[in-house]
Amino acid sequence: MPVHEYICRACSRSFDELVFDSAAPPCPTCQAADVERVLSLFAVGRGQGPAAVQAAGSCGSCGDPRGPGACGLS
Numbered sequence: 083m084p085v086h087e088y089i090c091r092a093c094s095r096s097f098d099e100l101v102f103d104s105a106a107p108p109c110p111t112c113q114a115a116d117v118e119r120v121l122s123l124f125a126v127g128r129g130q131g132p133a134a135v136q137a138a139g140s141c142g143s144c145g146d147p148r149g150p151g152a153c154g155l156s
Contacts, residue, residue: 084100085100085101085122086122087120087121087122088117088119088120089117089118089120090109091117091118093109093111095110095112096120106119
């Protein structure tokens with residue numbers, strides 16, 4: 083189930099809601115039904131350790147950073 087972000091038009095509160103159907107939820111603060119779904123922002127973190135340094139995995143034959151089979155040698 084997707085989590086959507088909404089802004090209440092009555093009290094201007096921003097909130098996230100787990101949505102089970104297409105109906106917009108009421109505002110949890112003022113219970114107003116006049117809410118607007120907005121584009122949610124997301125964060126991309128920088129991980130720690132070797133997995134963060136080499137995300138795609140190299141070819142193995144030549145070390146091509148595009149991944150296995152990218153260079154045609156493997």
